[in-house]
Amino acid sequence: MAFLSTDQRELYLPLMEGLLEDPPWQRFLGNLLQRTGARRSALALAPPGSGEPTLTVRADAARAALDPALDLPRLAVLGLFPGPKMRTGRVYTLGEMLDFDAPSRLGAQRSALGAMRINHARAVRIGSPGGGEAWLLLTREREDLGAADSALLAALAPHLAAALAVRAALGRAEMRAAMAQGALAMLGVGEVALSAAGQVLAADPEAERQLAFTAEPGPLRRLQLIPETARMLEAACTALAAAPPEARRLIPLGERSTRHLLLRPAPTIPGGAMAPAAIGLVRTGPSAIPADAAKVLAAVHGFSMREAALAIGLAQGETILDAGARLGLTAETARNYSKRLYAKTGTSGQAQLVALVLTGLAPLA
Template sequence: MAFLSTDQRELYLPLMEGLLEDPPWQRFLGNLLQRTGARRAALALAQPGSPEPTLTVRADAARAALDPPLDLARLAALGLFPGTAMRTGRVYTLGEMLDFDVPARLGAQRSALGAMRINHARAVRVGGAGTGEAWLLLTREREDLGAADSALLAALAPHLAAALAVRAALGKAGMHAAMAESTLALLGTGEIALSATAAVLAADSEAERLLAFTADPGPLRRLQLLPETARALEAACAQLAGAPPEARRLVSLGTRHLLLRPAPPGSGAALIGMIRSAPPAMPSDAATVLAAAHGLSPREAALAIGLTQGETILEAGQRLGLTPETARNYSKRLYAKTGTAGQAQLVALVLTGLAPLA
């Protein structure tokens, strides 16, 4: 079919812009309704690795406002839409999705469709296991959709598949960021992304908590600092931008310090700044994790956690109700079971293990 400028403005661009909408592609579906004159449009989305849709986005024409609900779960249970038997990229008519070989099933399908005022439809399936899948449906009650509508869906299918791949990549990147951010927060560490001029491009939740920011007239923020501290940070950023990956620079922010390093290539930032709060207290489940990792008894693990928190053997033992002699015996068993040669090695073992992340 001919590629029209209105298609680009009203359909193809909203496919990309719709990645940032919540729910996604709402405007795209609305424009598709207007373009085809369909009564309803629905987009069922399945996450990568999931065989079933986990999100459905719908759009209804004004004349369908009083129609019965569009129950996609009921349609799917009857082998209609969304259907895993649909070939990717092929546009289906409603008649092709009906099961004419089993009269009882056909009757149930027609009953469900009639209850939803669906007499005509076009549907297409796109995507794959690595990007997730999407099923796009257009319905009408009276007149059938035409060849031009089928051609439009066929033309849209590869663009929808591309948008789906971008959505999957964004979701994966967001998942990685969330995992890293949550782990850093457990360690009291925050990160900010900076430009070469010390403008703040992004900050995680821990950095937002630990630092003060000031809004610039433009879209970029800066750290709220004393003038001389701000100048020192700007100079450090200018010097470190483009430096080798192993380069580091420590900048004093007054009561805190910011450790700067060059940002990874392709990240969109020049530098990454790291800040840490005072060492957080050990999580409540730290002793349980430590005991499981090294075959310790609950009291042995609790004693090790106490030593890691700065207590002496006697102080930790007293807190646990142990006599000085028993506490010393526990510590010897701790060193033997963990393969450490003293309190310093034991503390290092605990702090570099999984207990602080429990």
């Protein structure tokens, strides 16, 4: 079928823009409804490897405002849509999905469709390698959808498959970012991406918590620094834009503060959508080791819970005697416990034991 300029504007562009909507593709479905004159449209989405829809996005025409709810799980149980037996990319009519060979099942199907005021429909299944699956549905109550509507769904299917792949890739990137941010936050580390002019392109939640930002209008902010330090930051970012990966710069965050921002050259981002010059790291002072750290140490090194608690005390700066007293141990017992810790971990003293604890999984428990 020929692509109209209105299709480009009202359907294909909203497919790309819909990746950033919540829920996704709401405007696309509304425009598709107007383009086809359908009563209702729905998009059921299944994540990669699932095969079962976990999200359904719907759009209804004004005349369907009082219609009963569109119950896709009920229709799926009855072998209608979204259906695993549907071939990918093929547009189905409602009649093709009804089970005429089983009168009782056919009756149940028609009853469910009638309750939802569905007498005519077109549906297509879309699959994308690594992007999951989707089922796109249009329904009408009175007049049937035509051949042009079926052709439009068939033409949209590959574009929607591409959009699914992009959405899945974005989801994986967001998951990786969330995992990395979570681990860094446990260690009190925040990161901020800076342009060559020292403007803030992005900051993770921990950096937002630890740093102060200006309230300048527009999408680009700056760190709230005294003028001399701000000039130092801008000069460092400019230098790092062309520096080797191992280059580092240290920027003080206050005249009397011992806190600094550690800068390194930013990695190259594929596609060039955002091109930071430097990544800055900030970190809070040492915090308490989590309560569940003792369980981790006990499981990894075979400590008793009392031994693990002593190891945590040492890692947090206590002496053997102070940590033992806190745990109700005599001085002699505390020293015996420490010898057991060294034996079980293969360390030769308190310094090595503390390093082992702090660089292991315990601080992340």
